[in-house]
Amino acid sequence: MHEVTALLAQVRGGDRAAGDRLFEMVYRDLRQLAARQLGRGNAALGATSLVHEAWFRLARPDAQVVNDRQHFFAVAARAMRQIAIDHVRAQQAGKRGGGQVAVSLDDIGPLPERQTASVDLVALDQALQRLGELDPHLVQLVEMRFFAGLDLDEIAGLTGKSTRTLKRDWRKARAFLQVQLGGIADDDDT
């Protein structure tokens, strides 16, 4: 438990290797949590709690610094992204002939508000990489919101940005990614 706090402190001090170790640790933990949660049969119980649970398990008891919390959730969100991508890649590797697996995001939960929406996670990952070259903050926002499931208010609390700003940023990121994912044809404006 103390390890994460120590790592967070080292990260604060600019230790990049510590950052990597932190990521690995969070990644491992989240993956276990996810598997365990599923094993318990709670699949539908909102996996938003995953990152929160990881936070409570790994860091909170002795994390003192506010920045640590922000950093931890940023790392956790990135780990969630990685877990999802790794999973899809593993699946693709397992399938002879490869081909892209479109993971439907609407398998469960309420009737889809986004009926046709399914996302090619690999394409999304690539689009995020491109976005990262342009505007890393937006990537972090997408990770926190889409991959970690935090809502904008929570993210505002973590990052110290206003919800209004975050909403604006989110629209930008979303538009960028939509275009990248090819969902948008050329200008249909009149």
Added chain:
Amino acid sequence: MTTPERWLRLSTLLDEYLDLDRSEQAVQLQSLQASDPELATELARLLAADRESASPLDGSLVDHLPTLLDRIADTPEPSTAGSPQMRIGPFRLLRLLGRGGMGEVWLAERADSDFAQQVALKLLKRGMDSLDILARFERERRILAALEHPFIARFVDGGLSDDGLPWFAMEYVEGETITDHACSQGLDLRARVALMARVCEAVAYAQSRLIVHRDLKPSNILIDREGRPRLLDFGIAKLLQEGGLDDQTRTQMRALSPAYAAPEQVLDQPVGMATDVYALGVVLYQLVTGRLPQRRDASSLEALSQQITHQDIARPSAALADHPAAAEALGLSPGEVGRQARQIAGDLDVVILNALRSDPARRYASAAALADDLHAWLERRPVRARPDSLGYRTRRFMQRHAVGVVASAAVLLALLAGLGVAMWQAERANAEARRAEAQADRAERSKDFFAGLFHDASPVRQRRGAEFTVRELIEEAAARLEVQLDGLPHEQADIGASLAYAMADLGDRATALTMTERAIERLRVLHPQGSVALARAIHQRAGMLTDLGKPQEGEAAAREALALYQRLPGDHAMAVIGVRTALLVAARHQGRHAEVIRQSEAVLRDRESLLGSTEHPALAVDWFNLGVALQNVGRYGDAAEAARRAEKYLKQLVLWDKAHDSARALSGGMKRRLMIARAMMSEPRLLILDEPTAGVDIEIRRSMWKFISAINAAGTTVILTTHYLEEAEQLCRNIAIIDHGRIIENTSMRRLLAKLDVETFVLDLADPVGALPELPSVQLRCIDELTLEAEMARGHDLNSLFAALSAAGITVRSMRNKANRLEELFVRLIERDEAAA
């Protein structure tokens, strides 16, 4: 979008453009087009993407992770319990259809027979007591196998595998879930409802054979190629839940389908047919709105319970109108959303909400009843479901406003008093059937009135933002009474009197009196020959007059009520006793103490004989009155004895009241009085008084002060709040004044204290222990538990005060008595009210 510099420009432009509407954007884009066509094109593309209503990014992956994680979880543990070609019972496994928390589902076929029967075979995980499950299978198999309905997938067989894993086989159904089906087929509202009606019929069929599903959800409601519903897993949940699961597993089982689980399942309360009704209600809600009725994403059972208990369910029509994105997923165009919402508004709203009530007893009793109403709606006949009753709404209201409402519970109690719960002195004991019926009808209409009051976004509530005070509620109700119930003078009079009663309990007796007199006017017109309702209202007026310091007028009114009761046909013995009680209170206010003692004893005896018992809880009020009377003539010992009797019955009263159709049990004022009486009569060495709430009437307060002065003169230390400063002048020594820590800054208060020129302790509740050394070493006898709790809620640590007192050798006797707590009493009354409804 290739360089960071270019993105920075786009980003800045987006900041500007995103605030514009589409036509403004177009105008701006045209001018940009002229200067930098490439940038304009990219920007236009981004803006178009921004407008795109359905992006996979709008959800969060996390919401859908289970799908992904299902497979992830498989990765490190690829082995399955079953494998192709494995024999399980008489079946041979073919391929894995799915796996989840409970186990695996295989497509299998009969191995020992020529006819190819394909089944879905569920192979359960370990962790269940296999022998017990097996025994249950034996018992249940016949019942489940007899479940023959075209819409229900048949239970085929079950048993224990060679590896000792329980399994069961169901008819294999190919189809899509009902929600997918509705979307893919673009079913319209009526078709969706009709489909659900058929599903309900299938569930009703099973319920008629006393089989409850317990885990209905879209994935268990498939629609086959012919468009017929096919329900899976009937009876399985029960089989598993009751059979040999350890506690942990049981908890997990309960958490299986949180989105569709009825509250009683999550709260681990008994489940039954109404449990299926709830799940059907959720699916129906989802089918017509595209949304789930409640957000249920809590990660722990406890948090989930909270979510379930504290969230209101929006009317489906409102949910649809408020969330067009969800509606679009239903295949509706924006124009149709409004139309469909209007179709749902009204009866279908009521039907769905009725299925979704959190109290199972208030839902449709069975799937058949729900099916009936769905058919009624489809055929445009009236539905049987009714909007929520007042009692239910009141309780929801209380749940939402737990803290604020406790203080007002007495008032709400009084509100209910006139609606179904008879009044304390009322003559319900000998209500004839005919009158009861008439009352019930009236109560029903009154309830609708109140339901509307609670329900509507009232102007009052809007004015205050979100909350409204009970007083405003009453005023609002009184105002509406004139308008909405115009032409229903009986209801106007009846509810008017009840509202007046509530107002009196709030402490505003002057307004209450005006309201009561208005009701009396109405009743006199309606019943020129007099009526029970009129007599009751006059009786009520009598009490208010006395409370307002007009005991002579009060006495006159009471005599009028008495005469009226005696003139009216029928037996009003209990009501008459109530009026006599009002008479003796009026006499007490006029100082006729000897007479009051005689009358109190007489009333007590008469009620005893009427009840046929000397140990009846309803005697609490008489013992109390007698106690006050004895105290007034200085017979403290006898008074204390009377108070003990009153207290004893008071405790029983709560339970008695639940069991019997008694009376308006206790108003907050009544309880308050008893508590003060109890405290005073024990002649403590130290008396702590806190702020009086509404309901301590003038007379009691006056008599209380008389007594307090006496014991204070005799040496009892009195601890007061500043609410009693005026009266404190009458005291002479050993006074402590508590001011919740504010006293130090308040100069006028300091002046007053100086003027009092008495030995004064200032006990700062924010730091009670700090004040301790100055406290006399006495027995602490009286604490008003309600106030105490309020103090603790405000963060004052009275426990540490008690602890310190104990350590100093001072006896602390907490008067807390849970059963007496007002809010509990109130809830019980509501429960009874609902049970009676």
